[in-house]
Amino acid sequence: MGNFDKVMHRRGNKIVKVVDGTGAxxxxxxxxxxxxxxxxxxxxxxxxxxxxxxxxxEDKKAFYGERVKLWKDVFNYGTLPFYLGPxxxxxGKPKWESRMAAAKFMKENDIEVKGHPLCWHTACANWLxxxxxxxxxxxxxxxxxxxxxxxxxxxxxxxxxxxxVIMPIYDKYDxxxxxxxxxxxxxxxxxxx
Numbered sequence: 001m002g003n004f005d006k007v008m009h010r011r012g013n014k015i016v017k018v019v020d021g022t023g024a025x026x027x028x029x030x031x032x033x034x035x036x037x038x039x040x041x042x043x044x045x046x047x048x049x050x051x052x053x054x055x056x057x058e059d060k061k062a063f064y065g066e067r068v069k070l071w072k073d074v075f076n077y078g079t080l081p082f083y084l085g086p087x088x089x090x091x092g093k094p095k096w097e098s099r100m101a102a103a104k105f106m107k108e109n110d111i112e113v114k115g116h117p118l119c120w121h122t123a124c125a126n127w128l129x130x131x132x133x134x135x136x137x138x139x140x141x142x143x144x145x146x147x148x149x150x151x152x153x154x155x156x157x158x159x160x161x162x163x164x165v166i167m168p169i170y171d172k173y174d175x176x177x178x179x180x181x182x183x184x185x186x187x188x189x190x191x192x193x
Contacts, residue, residue, distance in 0.1 A: 038076075079159075113155050119160060
């Protein structure tokens with residue numbers, strides 16, 4: 001079986017009527033067709049796009065700019081990072097501008113964008129550890145609502161919670177989200193967020 005035979009399930013026959021600008025049928029013409037978009041989302045982390053918009057020095061901007069050009073020629077879908085620790089290292093001061101600029105760039109270039117994740121035990125914000133569990137949960141829920149609302153229409157696909165399967169047994173270091181998972185259980189935390 002050749003490589004072509006392996007993708008027969010993706011092939012089909014279709015009659016296409018080609019018309020000119022006036023609607024007249026074009027006959028006996030040589031056509032060159034090129035697919036420019038499809039429904040299948042092919043992508044990966046779009047972290048370099050975020051790094052480009054977050055860069056403050058010209059060397060970094062040039063480095064990430066080249067990577068972004070290459071990236072957007074391949075992918076039609078990307079994930080932007082919203083890990084709370086790096087996104088909001090200081091309470092109440094999220095790095096909104098770089099994420100919004102990256103997300104708008106992706107939308108303008110017809111790249112489907114997803115935010116990832118709104119709740120995760122790893123890369124959690126250290127400042128959450130200053131609060132009791134009820135306050136942590138309240139702040140987590142407000143964070144989800146804040147970010148989904150602020151990015152509405154630009155990012156409409158989110159991973160709300162990530163890697164629940166290893167909680168509440170995560171023992172690398174103490175963090176606010178694992179504490180919540182120990183209290184509410186995996187399913188309970190998923191339901192809450």
